Amino acid sequence: MPTKSLEVRLASRPQGEPTLDNFSFATVDLPDPEPGEVLVRNVCISVDPYMRGRMNEGKSYVPPFQIGQAMEGGAIGKVVVSRNEKLPAGTFVQSIYGWREAYVAPAASLKAVDTSVAPPSAYLGILGVTGLTAWVGLLQIARLKHGETVFVSGGAGAVGSAACQIAKMHGGKVLASASSEPKVAFLRDELKVDYAFNYRDGDPLDHLKKGAPDGIHIYFDNTGGPQLEAALAALRSYGRVALCGGIAGYNTPVPGPRNLMLAIGKRLRLEGFIVSDHVGEMPAFLAEAIPALKSGKLTHRESFVDGLEAAPAALLDLLHSGAANIGKMIVRLPE
Ligand SMILES: NC(=O)c1ccc[n+]([C@@H]2O[C@H](COP(=O)([O-])OP(=O)(O)OC[C@H]3O[C@@H](n4cnc5c(N)ncnc54)[C@H](OP(=O)(O)O)[C@@H]3O)[C@@H](O)[C@H]2O)c1
The missing domain is CATH 3.90.180.10 (Medium-chain alcohol dehydrogenases, catalytic domain)
Structure with missing residues (x-):
């Protein structure tokens, strides 16, 4: 003892x-x-x-x-x-x-x-607040519908990798970004996202245009910074942004997106959320996540x-x- x-x-x-x-x-x-x-x-x-x-x-x-x-x-x-x-x-x-x-x-x-x-x-991780954050952000904040296109930044991280998988489980087409080739390979080969890219390799907006030529419906934002700007440019009219985190500015604040005005013309909705407001939804999340984990749909x-x-x-x-x-x-x- x-x-x-x-x-x-x-x-x-x-x-x-x-x-x-x-x-x-x-x-x-x-x-x-x-x-x-x-x-x-x-x-x-x-x-x-x-x-x-x-x-x-x-x-x-x-x-x-x-x-x-x-x-x-x-x-x-x-x-x-x-x-x-x-x-x-x-x-x-x-x-x-x-x-x-x-x-x-x-x-x-x-x-x-x-x-x-x-x-x-x-x-x-997946069965804790990490998984719940992804689930709440996608389904309740961004209100993902079957067939929509979702971009997840920080895709290879804890919340991001859960968000990629939950979006796929709910019929989304998923684009996801990370900082290195091994992380991009993880997104592509293990999480089976539809388009994975290294956000440090070229302009993120060029990647979003390539992966979603008709634009994205939802941006699940883990980073803020340049990827938020790229997502605002790539969002379709009436697109939604779940503002989950802004890690690009945690140590040193980064300026807000220079193209925020796009939200007006495109009628975008940007909504921040904190998972601790949603702990009451943990049982509903687990009712979906545990069988998915057991069946291998969720890793x-x-x-x-x-x-x-x-x-x-x-x-x-x-x-x-x-x-x-x-x-x-x-x-x-x-x-
Ligand atoms: N709203 C909520 O209630 C809630 C709850 C949990 C987490 N969060 C937020 O969700 C985000 C992800 O959290 P997590 O726990 O899953 O951590 P994580 O994604 O597992 O780890 C953080 C990742 O952020 C990326 N990163 C670090 N600095 C960056 C930068 N300057 N630009 C772009 N990416 C950068 C790194 O990935 P790369 O190497 O690929 O860049 C790193 O692996 C964080 O912003 C966190 O604050 C919010």
Whole structure:
């Protein structure tokens, strides 16, 4: 039974590009669980672009990380000691306690996950908020209809790869972009998108014209920046944009699209959304995603780094064009 836990803390707030110096490590003593509590050892921890925003001071849709405190976030762990009958030892649980090896928490603050359906890490990716983000963005925000053409930027990432597949499952024709040939091959050969391209190779608009000569109906935006401009130019009249993320501007803000006026003449609808407003729809999403995963219609790709010490570098890398990850970025810890 672990009595100590290593954790990653925010040491200082970055100005622009974060560095490893913005993080620190500390080992804390774990208390014995009280009645109703459990001691959990994490087995996998999520690395997410939104964490960059939480490193900044100031109010956003989630509170900022506190300096000197462990980085909160999604994690899956295994109950090691239980003082709650609903979560016996051996149960895998989901938490938002984030970047730490182990913790003691009230059982009521945790959710058991069914590892007979998929490995624990899938609940941070395709069967977690990642998959839900793609599903909500496409079906509720962009209101995808069968036969429509969808462009997904950041296509080889966690949300993007889920969006590509969900769009295909709902009868969409899919164009998707990523930063390298291996990622483009993943989009083309594994996700079977209709047109995959490297957004750093030529003008993204030329690719969109080639892949969708009649224009696109929907843009699922993970990046903002130049690809949002290209998508605005490629959208058909009454097109929709699901504004999911703007990672091109997370470290250093990028100017808004220079061609936003196109939205007027084309009667476009651009709508931002935050997945945490939609957690009530998780059961409906899972009712579709679990059978699709079991039948092989839906796949999930993950990229792992090992050990909590690797978490800060994994986050810094994720925030760059040309990031190493394909699919969901996960820190794996020994069981
Ligand atoms: N609205 C919501 O509720 C919600 C929920 C979850 C995630 N998100 C957003 O969804 C997006 C994807 O998140 P994720 O968790 O799936 O991460 P991810 O796509 O797995 O990883 C981030 C990817 O962004 C790409 N990237 C980094 N810098 C870029 C740049 N300057 N220009 C273009 N692409 C860049 C990289 O791919 P390449 O190497 O291919 O460039 C990297 O792999 C993020 O913007 C995130 O903030 C929103």
